Amino acid sequence: MEVGTTVRWLFSIALLIALAPESAQAARLVVGEEYSSIKAAIAAAAAGDTILITAGHYAEGPIHVKKRLTIVGQGNPVVDGAGQTEVFVVEADSVVIRKIVVQRAGVSFMQDNAAIRLEKVQHCVVDSCILLDNFFGIYAAESAFCIIQNNTLIAHSVREAVSGNGIHLWYCKGMIIRNNRIRGHRDGIYFEFVQSSLIEHNLSEQNLRYGLHFMFSDSCQYRWNTFRRNGAGVAVMYTRRVLMERNVFAYNWGPSSYGLLLKEISDSRIRFNRFIRNTVGIHSEGSSRIEIDSNLFQQNGWAMIVMANSEGLYIHHNSFIGNSFDVSTNSRQNFNRFAYNFWDQYKGYDLDGDGIGDVPYHPVRLFSLLVQQNPPLLILLRGFLIDLLEIAEQVFPVLTPETLVDRYPLLQKVVF
Amino acid sequence: MSNTLKIAKYQFFNVLRTRWVFVVFALFFFLTAVLFYFGENEAKVLVSLLNVTLIFLPLLSVLFGVFYVYNATSFIELMLTQPIYRSELYGGMWLGIVAPFVASFVLGVLLPFLVFGSWAGYAGAFGTLFIVGTALILIFLSLGMMFAIFAEERTVGMSLALLLWLALTVVYDAVVLYLATVFRDYPLEQPLIAAMFLNPVDLGRVALLLQLDVSALMGYTGAVFREFFGTSLGISLALGALLLWVSIPVFVGLKRFAHRDF
Numbered sequence: 001m002e003v004g005t006t007v008r009w010l011f012s013i014a015l016l017i018a019l020a021p022e023s024a025q026a027a028r029l030v031v032g033e034e035y036s037s038i039k040a041a042i043a044a045a046a047a048g049d050t051i052l053i054t055a056g057h058y059a060e061g062p063i064h065v066k067k068r069l070t071i072v073g074q075g076n077p078v079v080d081g082a083g084q085t086e087v088f089v090v091e092a093d094s095v096v097i098r099k100i101v102v103q104r105a106g107v108s109f110m111q112d113n114a115a116i117r118l119e120k121v122q123h124c125v126v127d128s129c130i131l132l133d134n135f136f137g138i139y140a141a142e143s144a145f146c147i148i149q150n151n152t153l154i155a156h157s158v159r160e161a162v163s164g165n166g167i168h169l170w171y172c173k174g175m176i177i178r179n180n181r182i183r184g185h186r187d188g189i190y191f192e193f194v195q196s197s198l199i200e201h202n203l204s205e206q207n208l209r210y211g212l213h214f215m216f217s218d219s220c221q222y223r224w225n226t227f228r229r230n231g232a233g234v235a236v237m238y239t240r241r242v243l244m245e246r247n248v249f250a251y252n253w254g255p256s257s258y259g260l261l262l263k264e265i266s267d268s269r270i271r272f273n274r275f276i277r278n279t280v281g282i283h284s285e286g287s288s289r290i291e292i293d294s295n296l297f298q299q300n301g302w303a304m305i306v307m308a309n310s311e312g313l314y315i316h317h318n319s320f321i322g323n324s325f326d327v328s329t330n331s332r333q334n335f336n337r338f339a340y341n342f343w344d345q346y347k348g349y350d351l352d353g354d355g356i357g358d359v360p361y362h363p364v365r366l367f368s369l370l371v372q373q374n375p376p377l378l379i380l381l382r383g384f385l386i387d388l389l390e391i392a393e394q395v396f397p398v399l400t401p402e403t404l405v406d407r408y409p410l411l412q413k414v415v416f
Numbered sequence: 417m418s419n420t421l422k423i424a425k426y427q428f429f430n431v432l433r434t435r436w437v438f439v440v441f442a443l444f445f446f447l448t449a450v451l452f453y454f455g456e457n458e459a460k461v462l463v464s465l466l467n468v469t470l471i472f473l474p475l476l477s478v479l480f481g482v483f484y485v486y487n488a489t490s491f492i493e494l495m496l497t498q499p500i501y502r503s504e505l506y507g508g509m510w511l512g513i514v515a516p517f518v519a520s521f522v523l524g525v526l527l528p529f530l531v532f533g534s535w536a537g538y539a540g541a542f543g544t545l546f547i548v549g550t551a552l553i554l555i556f557l558s559l560g561m562m563f564a565i566f567a568e569e570r571t572v573g574m575s576l577a578l579l580l581w582l583a584l585t586v587v588y589d590a591v592v593l594y595l596a597t598v599f600r601d602y603p604l605e606q607p608l609i610a611a612m613f614l615n616p617v618d619l620g621r622v623a624l625l626l627q628l629d630v631s632a633l634m635g636y637t638g639a640v641f642r643e644f645f646g647t648s649l650g651i652s653l654a655l656g657a658l659l660l661w662v663s664i665p666v667f668v669g670l671k672r673f674a675h676r677d678f
Contacts, residue, residue, distance in 0.1 A: 255635055301635055322457070374597065376637045377596055378633070379625075
């Protein structure tokens with residue numbers, strides 16, 4: 001036989017094996033017909049089987065999944081923790097849970113009860129589930145390469161102390177969190193010690209504390225997410241190599257609420273995001289070497305607050321439109337670079353017509369410093385006196401940081 | 417009462433002839449139109465209008481109030497020989513001055529806005545701008561008339577008017593800023609709210625801030641202001657304060673006018 005024919009034969013056989021109907025080996029166990037409870041079906045199942053849960057109400061306490069199973073709901077079956085226990089505990093690799101309504105995982109001060117807990121597993125999938133009024137929604141610990149997608153998590157938390165996080169990851173890597181909607185939890189998405197994960201197309205809103213909250217979670221990417229109306233916005237801390245792009249941070253209003261709070265974040269990139277109507281767009285504290293470019297800051301109280309312990313931030317090609325304050329800081333020292341941004345409060349001119357203003361723009365206003373030192377003075381905002389002081393300060397700066405300057409202010413807003 | 421309206425009607429057309437109202441109309445019309453024409457969004461237009469409304473509108477109003485009464489001295493003397501009450505004459509003059517001023521301000525902003533602007537999301541802000549502008553016109557015209565009634569010397573009346581304008585737009589804020597800095601260790605929110613009530617320009621500014629800078633005002637201190645001015649109690653109190661600011665100079669001026677020798 002020719003080599004080519006052999007290869008073709010081998011390929012065909014491989015294809016046959018791959019496409020062979022799984023029912024040949026794997027059984028399908030139907031809960032609601034042959035099995036009255038999910039636990040019974042799981043006990044009877046072998047690895048590789050599929051458990052089909054038909055429509056119904058299953059008040060079952062902790063369901064431990066210790067075999068490689070695919071658990072699928074049909075007609076929105078409700079699995080109820082009855083406010084007492086956790087519900088699904090996945091302890092085997094490659095488990096798939098789809099299309100199930102899980103509700104009322106119980107509030108506990110001793111353990112983090114979750115609707116679905118992934119415990120030391122790999123390659124699991126949680127897909128298209130609806131999680132209602134759970135303490136924690138999806139809780140993954142020491143797991144890797146799992147996919148959490150298309151889920152809806154809704155809770156009605158009122159107090160931080162008795163509420164849990166929506167999607168909570170602890171010591172994970174290579175996770176994909178995609179297209180979930182999270183509302184009313186404590187933190188929408190919470191990461192601690194998570195590596196190299198992808199978070200995209202999620203909507204996290206109206207959570208009690210943060211829409212997104214992560215610490216010590218290096219090399220993760222956040223794309224196309226929306227974080228809005230969360231109690232304290234988004235706070236990310238102690239992390240390197242973060243990529244955040246095309247997210248929306250909106251309507252995070254409050255005294256300690258931030259569109260995006262960066263605390264000791266380094267070597268990261270933040271671009272193409274929209275910060276709209278937040279009390280503070282980006283608040284940077286102790287962060288370093290971050291490229292913040294091509295973002296839109298619109299109608300925020302403070303577009304950016306850059307504390308003087310931040311260094312090596314390169315802020316360019318952003319558009320600042322309709323903010324009460326563009327940039328505020330707490331010192332005359334500045335170790336960051338602003339260039340090529342569009343500032344709608346810029347009053348300069350462009351004689352050579354290259355699209356870059358000929359006069360530098362100083363985004364830190366005197367009044368923002370006064371308010372920083374004495375917050376109630378905010379009530380004098382936009383007063384005639386303040387405008388006069390502002391002009392005097394521009395002519396002869398004594399308080400504002402002279403080096404915090406955009407020498408190449410754009411005349412047109414950056415479109416992306 | 418019909419005497420008041422007759423005088424008001426006569427004054428109205430007389431005021432139209434003075435060109436002052438056209439200055440006000442042209443100022444707001446061209447400013448608004450030009451800002452829209454150069455592609456500014458509604459928020460930016462509002463900020464620019466805010467500055468003009470809070471600074472120039474009071475100045476024009478108070479100066480016009482003073483001027484007008486001085487220029488109308490012979491008219492007043494003539495009218496006083498007629499069998500009408502002095503209060504009718506004063507009220508008629510007041511109405512006849514105020515109405516064209518308010519109309520030219522409102523139309524000056526409204527016309528270009530109707531052509532270029534969009535109400536979506538800004539109706540509240542523009543509504544507030546109209547209320548604040550109208551209130552400031554009423555207040556400062558009344559104050560101007562009052563000064564002119566009190567001071568027989570033209571220069572004295574003018575100086576008083578200018579001084580008051582300067583005091584309310586700049587000096588007052590400077591004093592507030594100074595005191596707030598001296599007493600920064602104390603809770604300042606309530607005293608500052610009270611301070612805003614004592615100055616109609618500040619009161620108008622804060623009302624507009626609540627529309628324009630809501631994101632900033634949701635910060636720690638701002639939330640206190642917002643909670644106060646955002647409630648119906650706060651709004652009623654603010655409107656009441658503005659009303660008081662109109663009625664006091666009107667009544668004081670009228671009282672003086674009723675007894676003054678011409």
